[in-house]
Amino acid sequence: MPVVDVRGLHVRFGQVEAVAGIDLAAYAGQATALLGRNGAGKSTTMRVLAGVVPPTAGSVTLAGHDLVTATLAAKQASGYCPDVGGLVPRATAWEHLQLSARLRRLTGWEERGRDLLERFELGDAAHRVTGGYSHGMGRRLSVVLAALHEPEVLLLDEPFDGVDPIGVEATFEVIADARARGACVLVSTHLRELAIQACATVLVLRGGSRVATLDADAMVGEEGARAYRSLLD
Template sequence: MTTTYAVLSEGLEKRFGAVHALRGLDLAVAEGTVCGMLGPNGAGKTTAVRLLTTLLRPDAGSARIAGHDLVREAAAVRRAIAVTGQDTSIDGDLTGRENLRLFARLHRVGRSAARAGELLDRFGLTEAADRPASGYSGGMRRRLDLAASLIRRPRVLFLDEPTTGLDPAGRGLIWDAVRELTGEGTTVLLTTQYLEEADRLADGIALVDRGRVAHTGSPGQLKALVGAHAEVVVADPGALGAAAGVLDRLTGSEPSLDRERNAVGAVTRDPTLTLPQLVRTLDAAGVPLLDASLRPPSLDDVFLRLTEGPGAFAGRSLESTDSTDSTDHKERAA
């Protein structure tokens, strides 16, 4: 089957004077999916969103959004997309309902009152609908801003850190809305500082580092790349060497020691390794244990491992990345 891409960019570049913000951004987002764009501050995520939404013009490269050329068909791109940025576009002098009806009229959306009511209910704003938006909390204004972006059911929705500053309830409402949108066929490109958010929502993740997409994959694929972390705490410091030998054989990676805690850790990408197997092997080797754990990686681990230094992994494929070290321990095993 041929995949249809709602967002497809090749070699996008953007400079601001001496600052090279984007250095050849390649990105492919399939229709009806959520792509989470992650990266350290200054990696180029917001610049990429501003460029892909026609707010900036690329210096080089090309892109197609909802089938339209980003530069030659910019007006068609704008008709197909909606954007929720880090700053809200809400008029504080209008009520929440009036804001949404205004956006509906601007976009020539029929039945504006019904559409406004539907979105107010979806984002938990019905009770505050007829109060001036200037009295809304920051989280309520964020939800109203997202509701305004959805007034005309866009084909592609760009969300630039949409839940920053929201409480867990408000964040959950936006997560539910994103899931509903993709279920209806909308494509979502999401930049976020919350790795849990990307883990829960994203079908695919693009890790951006120094203006390039350094790695792509599903959350599961990226976690498998980093590997699970095995750790044992021994009752006798003299058994640290034996424990390290067992972990070396089971994980195939060099163990790390934390002598203050009498602990040994190692990273494994072997999905068949289990905690009972680890404990039984240590017991057979005569290693006295106080504790043992086998922790699957989180997206926090992925983010920290793959963006741990300026450009440390930019340009490498998933297969070529070395994941054999652990940042949780202080000293390499001798």
């Protein structure tokens, strides 16, 4: 059974249909990419899965919980890195971790928190307010916060945006660690090469609709790039 099961998802904002009937199934121990250009519906879909935006129509089940009728339980089972925002400018990175741990009633989280900060080269900046962080540092901290409690479902929305190679590699490691413990991982990105490195399955979105579901191997190299471009035309 899929850990994330989306059927006929529609999301409308007034007259604009941001998501137009997407179906999605993602499984334990696997990483799935949502790939497409800006405006394809990737982030809106991720926001629905995170319980931030309500679906207009369709059904969404996450870790066995209906996202509409059991929203809190679904949120408790997930960790979410939003595409923008999510950080408190006057709080330090360590204070963000403390708040996340307190809200989720975590115990013994400090060692893992320090390890994640060091892995993402944020150890020296742990006690600096995030308002002084670069864009890339903020993205890295958002991934740390999403992964801290080792969620059953890890949702990473544009985690590679503006991130240097060290941050990209650390994100790959977080994804691999999550898969190894049986978590379901979804990654949205517009970067084809990073999507196929991080994930085994790729859903290509265009104009709010899914146009293809492919094995990542089918999108490798120049031939894969041509196949991807043809799906976006």
